[in-house]
Amino acid sequence: MITSLEHAPAAGEVGQLQRLKVAGIPVVETTVLMGLEVEFYQLGNLAEQLRRTFAGVFGARLDEEKLEAASAQAERLLRESYLLPERSEEVKAALPGGSLLVRYAGEAPFSLEPGPQEALWALKRLWASRWQVDAVLERAPELAPPEVPSLIQAVQGSLELDPILSQQASQVLGAAVRIWSSSGRAVWVAVS
Template sequence: MDNPGLTPLAQAEAQGEVHLLRQAQDLGFPVGRTWVVGLWEEFARLNNLAERIGWLFQGVFGARIDEERLLLAAEEAKRAVRESYLLPERAEAFLEALEGKGPFLLRQAGEGAYLLARTPREALFALKRLWAEAFGVEAILERYPALFPPALPVLVQEVATLPPLEGGLLEDPFLSLDLSQALGQRVVAYTWEEALLRIESVHGG
């Protein structure tokens, strides 16, 4: 694998939604062109983010949550992520892999919220913004007592045109039914301009 940080879907490590998208692609469903980014752990380690962000949140969680300090710590944590750097060779490989392509939709595997980018360089900035959003107040409270998010892969998906930032991906009930039958489990399919971009597993269904 030439670039373990940015891998075409067909060669990516298959877990969770990445596995479902790979299966759908192998079965001939119209999966949009997708790359998988697995750089969070390396990025966090090289920029010493665990220690830096842990220090920011000291004293926030006690017998009660100090809401004012939580807000400040969350903003500083997001800033720390945005202002940190990928290894130069990773950034260059990311840009080279996406050269001449776009626009793009970026989101974490298994998550519905996404960011948009018109060019490869915008996609690189959006990647860090996506990582930074994991340190928003609501996200932190949801996973507390863990401060650090799980190392979810990021999906970079090429689209014909940019969807709206909210509500752009549309649930396709007929494709969902076909996919559920083909995959042997209940799933919901989301598309944009006839390209399958997201598969949500429906547990217990």
């Protein structure tokens, strides 16, 4: 599903950003991608290829050399796989022009790109980042990465911690949060 923030299912940070917007706190234009990463894995038969790539890494003890080689191969596999052309066009059509921030919901910014095509390439790099050694170890022995919405956000200017928006958002959300903003508009809700 490729949708605007307003029409995305309200869960996690996506729901928090929606609540802030409804409360009148300015939020950057956000495109939410849900299920697209799963589709990418399915169409490329990536799950089976990754399972074979990581065979023998986790046994009675962790084989660090195999883990490093498998992680590098997994990242390469994702970067060299393709989204369906029509899906790529749908994503690009849903994005505004200008600088775009690519990241997972609930996670720190991953990549700032100058336009839609570059954001699409960054999206694949974001998905591939789930296979870096540290990321794999974090979820071991589970191999599959968690399903998390990917966000592409229109930003203008630098991203900075905004104490005023943080205070307002904490009141709206009923919990202490930090808001990172761009030009006075909320981008990232970080739990304090």
